[in-house]
Amino acid sequence: MRILLVEDDKNLLETLSYQLTSSGFDVDTCDNGEDALYYIEENIHDLILLDRMLPLIDGVTLLKKIRSAGNETPVILLTALGELNDKITGLDSGADDYLVKPFAFEELLARIRSIFRRPRSWQDAKALSFGDISYIPDESRLTGPLGSCTLSKKEGSLLSVFLQNPSQTLPRNTLIFKVWGLDTDVEEGNLDNYMHFIRRRLKSVSSCVSIKTVRGIGYHLEDLTHVS
16 A cells, blocks of 8 residues: 655654554655645555645645545545644545544554545455456455466556556556655666566466557556457
């Protein structure tokens, strides 16, 4: 799970980033609203932890902006403003939850778990399915018509992105940012190598699902049984 942490308090930013990473999350960070908007528009995060009092663009304004643009990524507001009216404003602006500083990290983790217990389009089922395959992220296991195999962490993360967006052509940068992070120095050749690995995995379970290269753009998941 990839989290965007937006916080202008440097010490808190570093502490939370370390704690979240130690808890198994992939974390990208920034300390102002303009950078946050740029990162959010990449649409690669599963959750946004958003400070309300930010330089350049404040948290509530940023939240209203991304919701009006149709971005439905869950957002937990982190703020020192704990009055009832402050909470109502934050929630009415599109926040999924509201956590008042100072808070215990254990409570933040509980709020995150609560967010992801809520049904979402691709999280309703434990297994992600398309065509004749299914993939269980918790087990890193891909199953097809003639058996199953285990995927590496990066292979599983990439395949999950495709299975969550089965009808979309996914740009190369989106895939790289989603799996390796915004600040990665991974080259496109690495992505091509992993596409090769995943195609071999699909072939090993005799699947009719294929990852098609869209020249100049990226990749597209397709079911060859439905291709005329």
